[in-house]
Amino acid sequence: xxxxxxxxxxxxxxxxxxxxxxxxxxxxxxxxxxxxxxxxxxxxxxxxxxxxxxxxxxxxxxxxxxxxxxxxxxxxxxxxxxxxxxxxxxxxxxxxxxxxxxxxxxxxxxxxxxxxxxxxxxxxxxxxxxxxxxxxxxxxxxxxxxxxxxxxxxxxxxxxxxxxxxxxxxxxxxxxxxxxxxxxxxxxxxxxxxxxxxxxxxxxxxxxxxxxxxxxxxxxxxxxxxxxxxxxxxxxxxxxxxxxxxxxxxxxxxxxxxxxxxxxxxxxxxxxxxxxxxxxxxxxxxxxxxxxxxxxxxxxxxxxxxxxxxxxxxxxxxxxxxxxxxxxxxxxxxxxxxxxxxxxxxxxxxxxxxxxxxxxxxxxxxxxxxxxxxxxxxxxxxxxxxxxxxxxxxxxxxxxxxxxxxxxxxxxxxxxxxxxxxxxxxxxxxxxxxxxxxxxxxxxxxxxxxxxxxxxxxxxxxxxxxxxxxxxxxxxxxxxxxxxxxxxxxxxxxxxxxxxxxxxxxxxxxxxxxxxxxxxxxxxxxxxxxxxxxxxxxxxxxxxxxxxxxxxxxxxxxxxxxxxxxxxxxxxxxxxxxxxxxxxxxxxxxxxxxxxxxxxxxxxxxxxxxxxxxxxxxxxxxxxxx
Numbered sequence: 001x002x003x004x005x006x007x008x009x010x011x012x013x014x015x016x017x018x019x020x021x022x023x024x025x026x027x028x029x030x031x032x033x034x035x036x037x038x039x040x041x042x043x044x045x046x047x048x049x050x051x052x053x054x055x056x057x058x059x060x061x062x063x064x065x066x067x068x069x070x071x072x073x074x075x076x077x078x079x080x081x082x083x084x085x086x087x088x089x090x091x092x093x094x095x096x097x098x099x100x101x102x103x104x105x106x107x108x109x110x111x112x113x114x115x116x117x118x119x120x121x122x123x124x125x126x127x128x129x130x131x132x133x134x135x136x137x138x139x140x141x142x143x144x145x146x147x148x149x150x151x152x153x154x155x156x157x158x159x160x161x162x163x164x165x166x167x168x169x170x171x172x173x174x175x176x177x178x179x180x181x182x183x184x185x186x187x188x189x190x191x192x193x194x195x196x197x198x199x200x201x202x203x204x205x206x207x208x209x210x211x212x213x214x215x216x217x218x219x220x221x222x223x224x225x226x227x228x229x230x231x232x233x234x235x236x237x238x239x240x241x242x243x244x245x246x247x248x249x250x251x252x253x254x255x256x257x258x259x260x261x262x263x264x265x266x267x268x269x270x271x272x273x274x275x276x277x278x279x280x281x282x283x284x285x286x287x288x289x290x291x292x293x294x295x296x297x298x299x300x301x302x303x304x305x306x307x308x309x310x311x312x313x314x315x316x317x318x319x320x321x322x323x324x325x326x327x328x329x330x331x332x333x334x335x336x337x338x339x340x341x342x343x344x345x346x347x348x349x350x351x352x353x354x355x356x357x358x359x360x361x362x363x364x365x366x367x368x369x370x371x372x373x374x375x376x377x378x379x380x381x382x383x384x385x386x387x388x389x390x391x392x393x394x395x396x397x398x399x400x401x402x403x404x405x406x407x408x409x410x411x412x413x414x415x416x417x418x419x420x421x422x423x424x425x426x427x428x429x430x431x432x433x434x435x436x437x438x439x440x441x442x443x444x445x446x447x448x449x450x451x452x453x454x455x456x457x458x459x460x461x462x463x464x465x466x467x468x469x470x471x472x473x474x475x476x477x478x479x480x481x482x483x484x485x486x487x488x489x490x491x492x493x494x495x496x497x498x499x500x501x502x503x504x505x506x507x508x509x510x511x512x513x514x515x516x517x518x519x520x521x522x523x524x525x526x527x528x529x530x531x532x533x534x535x536x537x538x539x540x541x542x543x544x545x546x547x548x549x550x551x552x553x554x555x556x557x558x559x560x561x562x563x564x565x566x567x568x569x570x571x572x573x574x575x576x577x578x579x580x581x582x583x584x585x586x587x588x589x590x591x592x593x594x595x596x597x598x599x600x601x602x603x604x605x606x607x608x609x610x611x612x613x614x615x616x617x618x619x620x621x622x623x624x625x626x
Contacts, residue, residue: 029115029128033098033192035106035511036554041256048103050596051260051607057246059590059610061264064278064288065271066458067486068239071220075157075198077494077529079220080487082242083269084231088159090198092244092267093227097127097146098195099257103598105322105510108195109257112141112228118191125191126179134251135201135228143172148202150180152217158529162518164197166190186550189513201226230262243268260594263609273485274459283307285588285622290605293584295460296361303586311589312618318583320602323508324373328574329454329468330504334496334525334535337450341399344572346428349421350471351575352412360463365578369409371565372508373579379562379569381406386559390547391566394540402570409576426475441476451478456502457489465502468575494529504533504574512561516545520568534573541567590615 032039039045047053063083071079074087084092098108098116113127133141147170153160154167167190168183180194204226205217215221224233230253234245244267252258270287272278279298281287283305293299299315307313331338331347338344353367370378383391383403395403410421426436433444441450452472454465465481472479481502484492492498506519517524522537524530544564551557583602593608 027117027119029117031110031115033108033116033195034104035189035192035513039101039104039107039109041109045109045256047256047259048261048598048607050103050594050598050604052592052594052609053260055260055263055592055594055607055609057263057609058265058612059615060266060268061605061610062287062289063267063269064281064291065269066273066275066278068271069242070222070238070487072223072225072233073217073219073221075153075160075200076218076220077156077158080490082236083271084233084242084244084267087157088163088198089196090229092231093225093229093233094198094200095133095141095228095252096196096198100196101257101600102604103600105600106192108192111195111252111255111257112146112199113195116191116195121185122182122187122191123185124179124181125194126173126177127194129176129178131176132251133228135204135226136232136247137204137226139201139203141199141201141228143175143178145199145202146170146178146197147172149200150197152200152205153198156218158524158527159518159531160197161527162521162524162530163193163514164190165514165517167194184550186552187514188551189511189549193514199228201228230258231267234266240271241269261604261606263606276459282586285312285618289590290585290587292603293586296364297463299584300362300364307588307622308586312621313586314589315586318585318597318602319599320582321374321599322601323375323377323510324368324579324581325505325507326371326373326574327368327503327505327577327579329465329577330501330533330574331572332496332498332500332533332535333537333573335499337452337499340432341571342428342432343434346425346432347472348572348575349410349425349428350475351410351468352418352421352471353409353578354412355418356467357578360467361578365580367409368576368579369407369569371506371568372512372561374581375510376558377508377510377512377561377565379407379565383563383566386556387562387566390544390560390563394543394567397540398567399570402566407566407569422471422474429475436476439476440478449478450476451499452480453499454479454481454502455489455492455498455500456481456483457486459483461502464577493533496528496533496535501533503577506531511557513549516548516564520564521545536568536571536573538567538571541571588618590618 031043065083069080069082071081074081074085090096095112097113099111101107101109112129112133114130116125116127118125135141150170154164166182166184166187168181170178170180173179182190205215208214209223222238230247230250231244232247234243236242246265272281282291303315331344333339357363357365372378412418412421429441434441434450435444442448461483462481469479469481518531520532520536520541522542524532525535525537544567547560548564551560585603590610591608592611598604
């Protein structure tokens with residue numbers, strides 16, 4: 001017994017010592033952050049291992065954008081931001097505290113901040129600014145800029161508001177250090193993702209424009225903002241063109257994440273009203289040098305124009321290892337029509353992916369059957385182990401099939417299976433109170449005809465939606481498609497003014513967390529501009545999102561994510577579409593590039609450079625088009 005007590009005391013002492021050491025390590029400055037293990041580069045990160053550190057600078061990268069723009073402030077719920085500006089992150093104009101790695105998932109490296117730290121209970125995070133960081137006007141990036149940026153972004157951007165929901169404030173610790181405080185402990189992801197905070201120039205936004213009018217961060221603007229990143233706006237034509245110029249004395253050019261990258265002197269974005277016009281511009285040269293191809297049919301049969309045959313345009317596929325997005329027909333559950341889960345499940349049974357893949361997509365795609373497609377976070381089989389433990393408290397609020405049946409999407413592989421799936425769809429509609437009368441699906445009590453309008457913003461959406469609409473019409477549903485311009489589409493989706501979206505996508509990471517609130521939480525459902533387009537208001541989903549966010553380790557995260565995935569799937573909020581697993585790209589042969597590309601992203605275009613001789617030869621051959 002004495003020996004047992006002595007051994008126990010020794011073990012406890014060792015455990016306390018280990019905990020103390022862990023706490024000390026947790027509060028040390030870190031130059032790289034990762035949620036899935038140590039970065040392969042360690043503390044001696046010099047540059048990405050795939051880049052050419054001596055890549056030449058120069059030339060112009062030409063890109064095509066579909067739609068229009070009327071705003072240089074992407075962090076508000078108004079206007080259409082110009083290409084090069086994004087609603088989350090810094091785009092070409094602004095740097096963030098840290099930069100997400102291009103070749104590793106859930107990993108970030110220093111940018112404006114050269115290090116960060118956090119206590120063992122994850123109750124705060126402190127970021128230390130690089131003293132070299134400066135704005136394009138030469139003024140230093142300050143702790144005051146960081147605090148102001150956090151405050152205005154959380155107040156005005158739905159994305160940042162949900163992402164940093166548990167961050168209560170930011171305070172100056174010194175002239176180089178800013179500390180963020182959290183209202184909950186144990187959020188392992190939160191210290192790291194604060195590195196995604198884009199930093200805006202307080203002195204510029206609180207100053208006056210050329211006419212003497214005070215600027216307003218809450219309003220749209222077409223005054224080129226002051227930035228801090230590798231590019232600045234050189235010129236623009238509202239709605240039709242924007243040209244970005246590389247900043248020759250960019251402060252961060254020698255940082256490891258930047259060496260061998262951001263090599264183009266200019267980036268020109270030309271706007272076209274639809275994808276077909278953009279495609280024609282690409283084939284002729286001059287307007288688009290690099291095209292990521294989203295259409296399987298075009299990739300299979302339309303890359304036959306003269307520049308392809310001559311070798312002036314190269315067609316190539318780049319494999320990726322990053323998680324696949326959940327791409328889907330999205331159902332707006334705010335509509336009373338879609339609040340019965342049986343109706344949503346019936347819509348899922350009415351979708352024939354296999355025929356579309358065979359006849360339209362040339363067999364290129366795989367059906368998506370998880371919100372966390374790719375990797376170890378997708379749910380499979382029946383819930384068991386820790387996942388089952390997580391789901392048990394919610395058993396009476398979940399479909400019983402979730403615990404007894406593996407989630408399977410309907411398969412249309414034979415004519416008989418097609419008839420069976422449509423029969424199953426009708427039975428579900430009937431259970432929900434909808435019956436067929438004179439060829440129309442109507443409400444058995446009110447006689448209301450079942451109507452669905454799909455909303456899209458690209459003529460290509462007609463190819464995506466029409467086969468599904470045809471099947472719905474076979475069931476008696478009055479299904480239609482409305483294609484609107486980009487501005488209308490943006491305004492209608494922000495206001496949740498639609499029945500179903502012809503195409504929606506949710507890109508996940510290898511370490512899901514706080515962004516799930518913006519995707520799926522009840523509090524985001526009614527917030528204009530949030531990414532909870534489906535209008536999900538489900539207390540079980542809310543609880544599981546928190547369970548994901550506050551996971552204690554990777555195994556716990558996987559189990560919690562499996563549970564969340566399974567609940568989302570069994571509630572049929574979306575009709576899943578497909579994924580590819582690689583990047584299809586075509587480009588004019590004017591580039592030099594590293595021997596390999598990062599398989600996590602597939603393509604890092606920033607690591608390419610212009611070959612001036614090739615560019616000149618193409619310009620001469622195509623009469624100055626390039």
